[in-house]
Amino acid sequence: MQPEAHAKAALEVAVLVSIGRHPLTGRARRADQDARGVELAMSLDKARITLMHAGALDDDSESALRGYLGMGFQTLTLVEQPRDADVIPALASALSETKPQLVISGERAEQGEGSGLLPYLLAERLGWPVVSGLASVEKVEDGVATLLQALPRGQRRRLQVRLPAIVTVDAAASAARQSAYGPARRGELRCTEALAVPDEASSEWTVQPARKRPKRLKIVKAASARDRFKAAAAKAEGGGGQVLTDVTPEQGAEAIFKLLKEEGVLR
Amino acid sequence: MTGILRRDPRQEWIARNRLHPEHERVLAELGQGTAVATEWVGPNGVIRKNPHAVGFIGPNGIKRIDRSGVQQAASAGRGVGHESAAADSRRRVEIDAPAFLVAVVPDMAGGRLSSHDRDLLGLARQLADADSEQPGAVLAVVFGNHKEDGFGEAGVDRLLHLDEEVFDGYMPEARLAALSTVERELAPYHWLLPDSKLGGADLGRRLAARIQERPATGVWQIEKDDACELGWRCTARGAAGTTDIQRALPRVVLALAECAEPVSETRHAVQPLALSQVLPPLLGRIEDLGQVAVDPAGVALAEAEFILSAGNGIKDWDGFHHAAKVLGATEGASRVAVDDGFMPRHRQVGATGTWVTARVYVAVGISGAIQHLQGIQSCEKVVAINLDPGCDMIKRADLAVIGDSASILAALVDMVEQQREEKRDAA
Numbered sequence A: 001m002q003p004e005a006h007a008k009a010a011l012e013v014a015v016l017v018s019i020g021r022h023p024l025t026g027r028a029r030r031a032d033q034d035a036r037g038v039e040l041a042m043s044l045d046k047a048r049i050t051l052m053h054a055g056a057l058d059d060d061s062e063s064a065l066r067g068y069l070g071m072g073f074q075t076l077t078l079v080e081q082p083r084d085a086d087v088i089p090a091l092a093s094a095l096s097e098t099k100p101q102l103v104i105s106g107e108r109a110e111q112g113e114g115s116g117l118l119p120y121l122l123a124e125r126l127g128w129p130v131v132s133g134l135a136s137v138e139k140v141e142d143g144v145a146t147l148l149q150a151l152p153r154g155q156r157r158r159l160q161v162r163l164p165a166i167v168t169v170d171a172a173a174s175a176a177r178q179s180a181y182g183p184a185r186r187g188e189l190r191c192t193e194a195l196a197v198p199d200e201a202s203s204e205w206t207v208q209p210a211r212k213r214p215k216r217l218k219i220v221k222a223a224s225a226r227d228r229f230k231a232a233a234a235k236a237e238g239g240g241g242q243v244l245t246d247v248t249p250e251q252g253a254e255a256i257f258k259l260l261k262e263e264g265v266l267r
Numbered sequence B: 001m002t003g004i005l006r007r008d009p010r011q012e013w014i015a016r017n018r019l020h021p022e023h024e025r026v027l028a029e030l031g032q033g034t035a036v037a038t039e040w041v042g043p044n045g046v047i048r049k050n051p052h053a054v055g056f057i058g059p060n061g062i063k064r065i066d067r068s069g070v071q072q073a074a075s076a077g078r079g080v081g082h083e084s085a086a087a088d089s090r091r092r093v094e095i096d097a098p099a100f101l102v103a104v105v106p107d108m109a110g111g112r113l114s115s116h117d118r119d120l121l122g123l124a125r126q127l128a129d130a131d132s133e134q135p136g137a138v139l140a141v142v143f144g145n146h147k148e149d150g151f152g153e154a155g156v157d158r159l160l161h162l163d164e165e166v167f168d169g170y171m172p173e174a175r176l177a178a179l180s181t182v183e184r185e186l187a188p189y190h191w192l193l194p195d196s197k198l199g200g201a202d203l204g205r206r207l208a209a210r211i212q213e214r215p216a217t218g219v220w221q222i223e224k225d226d227a228c229e230l231g232w233r234c235t236a237r238g239a240a241g242t243t244d245i246q247r248a249l250p251r252v253v254l255a256l257a258e259c260a261e262p263v264s265e266t267r268h269a270v271q272p273l274a275l276s277q278v279l280p281p282l283l284g285r286i287e288d289l290g291q292v293a294v295d296p297a298g299v300a301l302a303e304a305e306f307i308l309s310a311g312n313g314i315k316d317w318d319g320f321h322h323a324a325k326v327l328g329a330t331e332g333a334s335r336v337a338v339d340d341g342f343m344p345r346h347r348q349v350g351a352t353g354t355w356v357t358a359r360v361y362v363a364v365g366i367s368g369a370i371q372h373l374q375g376i377q378s379c380e381k382v383v384a385i386n387l388d389p390g391c392d393m394i395k396r397a398d399l400a401v402i403g404d405s406a407s408i409l410a411a412l413v414d415m416v417e418q419q420r421e422e423k424r425d426a427a
């Protein structure tokens, strides 16, 4: 195959990666969802993948970013930003320069605000569609990607989106491969400069470790002590259920069929 | 009837005195019939009871007093000033000229308000009712068809129902366009959406990005604070749920479940509202190709949406498995079915098995032992097929069919297959 032809057919994919935080030890690591995003990109055929991170470079973040390199990459683009910067403008300008067809990110960061807004804000700025919660990408053809979106309860939905687009991965996407130490050491962090816009609003917030949320009490509104006692002691009774006796199996089946249809569980 | 108690002490005295010659007549007059008075208000306003007059003679000739209230309820209406308690005690609230609007976009999973939606409406009411001089109104924006008729009880003052076909399925672009129109026309003071996966979480972030408001996500508490711009501050989860961020409440809020108590004391006028503009046609770049058939056997029992569960009443196991396959249901089982070796252990539902959260649970030949019922507490609709009309599963079920499991399942399978056939012919 000619190198040019190959380059034309290749799908430009950018994966936005962030610094994760281990839930127990609090140490910096590769973020789980972003690593899944990298894995998703690696499952695509003929994709040319760029890893991109916007943030500060220090010991912690370097070891975390090398975790992504250890999945089998030579370089990672690091858009240098100070700690408290709003990274959207920097990322948007970096993406509009490199012009990827598909941008993959995690659903929300494991540090900072973790609001999960980044893909939406980038999409709005670049004017691209955004699709959230992917389980996998089925195929990319003629500038249209066919995606599988993960729904609650193990369900899946098939979507088509016109490229370029931004997608986020769900925890249902396949787990990331291990990071190998050698490639992680050898990989290169390619730093680029970008304009830094400070995030002013967040400086007014107070951030604390998460408090345990109060458990909701079952409040019984009853006029008398007897009603309150009954509510506390009674076992849950459905009540008001419809009971069909003396019906033929067909009539019974029909009633069930109607209920299943109403609830929309039959396909 | 006026609510004031009118008392005649002499009559009451006669009613108490069983030996008085006019005792019977007075009792009849007081509306206590031929029975002896059991309870009356004494001269000092204290309730007096006559223990000789209550109860009945049990089968063994011993007097029994039933304190469960069954008898009391039967003889209700004896006293004076007795109001009927069954009437709906919720206060009616109508807000004709709201000072502002609080817009809520509920998820309406399965066409009904979810408990998350109700919590969110409770939060919306807190925001709307904070100033009793100038109350705001809660506006619910609902997409697509719904089966909900309890909007008023949930706290909705205004309802904007957009049921055009373009909103069916995963149509974030169309919905976003509609919400932007609402923003332009009605300019709600607050936007509240549930921070729930693929529902409000997705739509809310799109909306915030479009109308360029920085939202608060993962909000679980709000409190009044006049130092803030909108008069409220909130606590939100950040960094994948490991931190709490205290900040001023912004206009767009994505709130977690249990962020507030749902509305229970008032009932609101659900006034329909419509947009004056016709929504412009939209060239969507995201196309929904519909749900993919996943193998129901591969779905974990705990998160399955539709479970067909087998108990000791199943004799025809091939028929059961076939039915589960045709209906596209995940299989569950009672302990007896598992112990007898008909089903694998990981399919057991109940206290020692899996606690399931299915939306529809069909129990076939399961008697409904408490250990089994515990496991299906959070199921929404329960259907029972059983021979015994008196068993506990029937009491729990929303729909119960009394009959033989094998023949009912077979009829159901026929019906589903026949309907699929018709659909295929029509297509």
Ligand SMILES: Cc1cc2nc3c(=O)[nH]c(=O)nc-3n(C[C@H](O)[C@H](O)[C@H](O)COP(=O)(O)OP(=O)(O)OC[C@H]3O[C@@H](n4cnc5c(N)ncnc54)[C@H](O)[C@@H]3O)c2cc1C
Pocket: B310, B311, B312, B313, B314, B315, B333, B334, B335, B336, B337, B348, B349, B350, B351, B352, B353, B354, B364, B365, B366, B367, B368, B369, B370, B371, B372, B375, B385, B386, B387, B388, B391, B403, B404, B405, B406
């Ligand atoms: C410590 C402990 C833990 C337990 N944990 C669990 C648990 O986690 N999960 C669990 O399920 N059980 C559990 N059990 C067992 C539980 O108490 C019951 O024994 C069990 O649930 C009963 O199963 P069943 O309803 O299938 O059987 P049965 O009680 O025998 O009921 C069979 C039902 O099928 C009906 N039937 C019979 N023939 C037909 C027919 N042809 N068509 C239609 N209906 C028919 C009958 O009328 C009857 O109602 C536990 C018990 C203990 C002691």
